[in-house]
Amino acid sequence: MRKTRLEAFSDGVIAIIITIMVLELKIPEGTSSDDLQPLIPIFLTYTLSFVYIAIYWVNHHHLLHVVKRISAGIMWANINLLFWLSLVPFATGWMGKNHFEPLPVTIYSVLMVLCGIAYTILQQTIAVCHKDDTELKAFMQSQSHKGIISLVAYVTAIPLAYINTIFSGVIFIFVAVMWLIPDKKSEQIEND
Amino acid sequence: MRKTRLEAFSDGVIAIIITIMVLELKIPEGTSSDDLQPLIPIFLTYTLSFVYIAIYWVNHHHLLHVVKRISAGIMWANINLLFWLSLVPFATGWMGKNHFEPLPVTIYSVLMVLCGIAYTILQQTIAVCHKDDTELKAFMQSQSHKGIISLVAYVTAIPLAYINTIFSGVIFIFVAVMWLIPDKKSEQIEND
């Protein structure tokens, strides 16, 4: 029961975050294809952030699937994650509106690191409450590689943004693709 | 359990998409009936898109009703569908604000084709996971005619928009009405 409501609230917040980002795609006044052109970088960042938020939702879904008990700590670790995710529309909009300038790209990278840390805190809080749960441990271990690579990638994207923001963009896409590739190991754990 | 959460997240995203479209109906400054007049095309496109999104929700509801297992593939095919649907408010607003000019109508048609393809991908991904499910197969077959007609209609609406956008509008209404007519066959399958 309690887990259901935690999931429902998280689903609600994530659904709103992922959808309000599209409001940054302001409707142009004109109707020629030239009027659409300035929207292209906004559309690209929207797509990137949509995929990122979706990855968080999928991982959140997997993580809570193996959870059995909800403590106050888990609730607050979850709220902490939602807080950082709720800033993604702002960082996305700023980056898209300004054609990938160094500072917005840096802020986006930093936010992604903070979201990653918040997710790790949630994982650890859950792990503390489920010490003897081998299924949960196996699932977390199967994810830990991707998590570490992501954090390293985001941190690397920050200095690269000051050389050329295209490098940072490539890193962001690489992280998204890495998470999109289905993980046989973690899926197997759940199906067991 | 896992299916419940996929449905809940989809319901949340679709509920937001269908509702934020109404924000394009900007409140006029004046209070005469003349102030309402420029809102009429926006209201009409809002109504059209509301019906379209509702049709997707109803079909999504029917489709997931017969689903038994959720794979990573189904989750991502579902997220892909939600992504394209999330662009409907933008395309709707652009078309409504500009009194059905050719380019916005084309973009709307293209988006509808992409939503249709995304829905078909979701159907196929589900079909792969439920190979021996005759109920699901029967349901999909009962829907496939309408799906093909819709795609053909949307593609036809694109060149017609450059002759007269009224033709495209008629096609959009025809597709909506076609889906609104209850399908005895698919309802029967579910009630069995």
Add this chain to the structure above:
Amino acid sequence: MRKTRLEAFSDGVIAIIITIMVLELKIPEGTSSDDLQPLIPIFLTYTLSFVYIAIYWVNHHHLLHVVKRISAGIMWANINLLFWLSLVPFATGWMGKNHFEPLPVTIYSVLMVLCGIAYTILQQTIAVCHKDDTELKAFMQSQSHKGIISLVAYVTAIPLAYINTIFSGVIFIFVAVMWLIPDKKSEQIEND
């Protein structure tokens, strides 16, 4: 299962409708009490519409509580109700922004009549599917008086708006209060 999802989607849409209305309370530039004054009529209409939408949610909740089967007709009658409710934020904002001018008050009344009709259609569609359900019949009969009074009141509010919109305002408040008074009869039916 199917009823759960219909309720979840309706809850999502109604939750968004009731909440986005508050976005019309635009944050003033200044910080004196004079800056708050123009917000008072907007706040009052927000409160009125919040109560109305809440009444619809409560009645929808009661109505679906006694429903056993969901047909395609019920789904579409429900979507039809949600469509008209989704226009309430617009009508509310227009009425509040313009200090209760005749035309916005008329549009608000007309919308309320349309919402009432949509609710009645939903009731009747449910009744057709539950012919032998005496509990449902008793519940609907216990509500029908209030429903008829509301419709008459809204229709009366339209000509009165052209005499003095205060009369219409009083009628709106009267309808809200009438629904807020708990109905012993219908509550008893549910608890049986």
Add this chain to the structure above:
Amino acid sequence: MRKTRLEAFSDGVIAIIITIMVLELKIPEGTSSDDLQPLIPIFLTYTLSFVYIAIYWVNHHHLLHVVKRISAGIMWANINLLFWLSLVPFATGWMGKNHFEPLPVTIYSVLMVLCGIAYTILQQTIAVCHKDDTELKAFMQSQSHKGIISLVAYVTAIPLAYINTIFSGVIFIFVAVMWLIPDKKSEQIEND
């Protein structure tokens, strides 16, 4: 069943309230760190209100966890709470946009008092329906100290805002921290 839907609707409304606040973080035109600076007070108030709304959600979650029956009174007491919470984004935005001027801080404090009263009314309405429920009584008593301290703190923050709004800010943070500290007693009650 009925409790589930009350929770789902509340979750939806609270999820939207907590998320639309972030829309006040308007995307700056420039890309220098100077452009971010005016957003700092808005970000701080956003964080504060996010924590407050989250606390309400957590408490609402705990409170309804021990509830067994839903009456019309509980539904309306809950809607009343949601109404006052729905005004938090407005009060937050006004306070953040104006660098903590006395009047916005006062309005924020008054709103917090009203939210606190609405929560107390909800608690009392639930208590009336669950007279013999010792678990519920124990839970409410464990919370009552924090509730009283919060109300006193908010009321104190009002005159202090006219001396220096920093005092009010410190009080707001103190209340948030107090609720964030896990309450062993109330957690124990639930786990029993």
